[in-house]
Amino acid sequence: MTSPDLEAVPASAYREAMAQLASAVHLVTTDGPGGRAGLTATSVCSVSDGPPTLLVCLNRGSSAYPAFLRNGVLCINTLTAAQEDLAADFAGRVPRAERFEGREWGKLQTGAPVLPDALVAFDCRIVDHHTVGTHDVLICEVAALAEIRDTDGLLYAGRHYRVLPRRTASAG
């Protein structure tokens, strides 16, 4: 242990520690009565395969957050290495209203926007949510999956985007 048990961990130290972890990068999107919205997220995790369920942690302060709760559906679009620009756009480089411009978006079961050529996409219904600090943990049941693409993935680690090379059969 490098710090006493009862000493609070500063947010800056926590973020520096979290920056050491590598994560896949996703556009989390929604559409419905609350409007179309989306943001970049790394806090996505598998919960169960029966029923197929994952979680995503969304900051309640983001402009997109109310739309997710109102719509009750979302799509986790996992980005390829070629989609790094989109990650920056949906993390705030482009205003919320303009983030979906310039490409055709698909849909599966729920109507949440599906990014063409995503590495994979999980179309979900939000079945529960829990407030923890600044974020809400959304529990999402998977209603449909998009086709898996045979291409390099995108990682975020050490505050930089990186390429996750697709493992080929010859690579073992």
Ligand SMILES: NC(=O)c1ccc[n+]([C@@H]2O[C@H](COP(=O)([O-])OP(=O)(O)OC[C@H]3O[C@@H](n4cnc5c(N)ncnc54)[C@H](O)[C@@H]3O)[C@@H](O)[C@H]2O)c1
């Ligand atoms: N889970 C999140 O909400 C989350 C995750 C990654 C980045 N971000 C945001 O993106 C920007 C750049 O992040 P960065 O990784 O380049 O540097 P950073 O130093 O702000 O964050 C380092 C790591 O700490 C964690 N983190 C950062 N802010 C968080 C938050 N508000 N809630 C929970 N975890 C958080 C993430 O794992 C992040 O990769 C910041 O504004 C950050 O808040 C948010």
Ligand SMILES: Cc1cc2c(cc1C)N(C[C@H](O)[C@H](O)[C@H](O)COP(=O)(O)O)c1[nH]c(=O)[nH]c(=O)c1N2
């Ligand atoms: C690499 C990376 C990863 C994440 C983020 C950023 C970046 C750069 N952001 C922040 C989020 O994308 C950003 O706050 C919103 O896009 C801002 O949206 P509005 O402009 O408020 O709509 C983010 N926010 C969140 O609520 N959950 C998350 O898991 C993540 N992960």
